[in-house]
Amino acid sequence: MPYPTFAGTMDILFHYFPQLTDHQRQLFQQLETEFRGWNERLNLVARTDVGNLAERHFLHSLGIAKVVEFAPGAAVLDVGTGGGLPGLPLAILFPEVKFHLVDSIGKKIHAVQEMARALHLVNLTAEQIRAEQLRPKYDYIVSRAVARLGTFHGWIAHRYKPRGTAAPGSGLYYLKGGDLTEEIKESGLPAKVVDLKDFFAEEFFETKKVVVVPNS
Template sequence: MNLLQHHFPQLTPQQLELFKQFEAEFRATNEAINLVSRPDMENFTERHVLHSLGIAKVVQFPKGSAVLDVGTGGGLPGLPLAILFPEVHFHLVDSIGKKIRAVQFMAAALGLNNVTAEQTRAEQVRAKYDFVVSRAVARLATFHPWIAHRFKPQGAPGAGLYYLKGGDLTEEIAESGLKARVTNLSDFYPEEFFETKKVVFVPAK
């Protein structure tokens, strides 16, 4: 937990306790349905929790706003962000039923009343959101059309897609034809894992 406190000194004792509980729940669930690889599990706080919270280094979701997490898998980045922003509503979607059931179970175990989770594809979601978050589900050119119409007409300040990606994204962004702003997570996290990790922001139209 020291890593978390170091990078997010504003966390309350309750939030730190929730992150500890989240890791315990995630470990237990991972044994049963293999949400992430074993080496990743050994570096869970760094590779999953801090990585998810990298989005919060780029944007602060305002109280009362709504966030859609697409392809959430085991609840990443949605669940860590929901702990960090308790007054923001998060809707987590994934097409794989057992993953969503695991997310629903973990959210309930943690008492996260600001989280809902649903087995569906991004293209089938009908509600509108201020923000969309996701972790490297597909190339930007493929992914963005799935969520382009999911934004509220009058969204919160900074509304748009915040996409966690890695590596050199020059070609991928050019291919998508989108106006994107890239933030290097290495600007905030000195750990080696984050050397090539980025947050790509695409504003809502």
């Protein structure tokens, strides 16, 4: 696969997700502007990495969508969302899916709420709360590497809808990097690992993966 080149920052998203509507493209452009503004105040991602927002944060978040197609009307929980990743990009990509983003840091959740309001994302809510304190049930759970797999799964294992009522493919979609063999073995979970390098040509994705743990 030839290494693609992109004239503008968001072009990388448009290359890998050509099905995006004009409205979705505009939302991603707006998200970049909003995210940069909030990052100046709160350091949502390392300031040295702001130039790589599209590739290393937005596209990385959307890697989950290369592995699963969330069912319309389904509920997705994003745990430890920080500045809204992966939830904000996924909410733009799946406008008919309901997203609930949670984090224990209030100022980051405030930033997420304000970005969602600016983009008029009516399918997204954000709350300062720990996953273990939640009561609702969800079809899918997503996150970007906030803890070792076994530890993280313990926090969210009881947050799924019953398998009979959950959407197809219900389960955890966890963005992680590196060699996960030992971590998965330690967890004792029936995890499947999907390499993002199979979908994205950039060097950043060489070691990036989506760990899938079915809703059991």
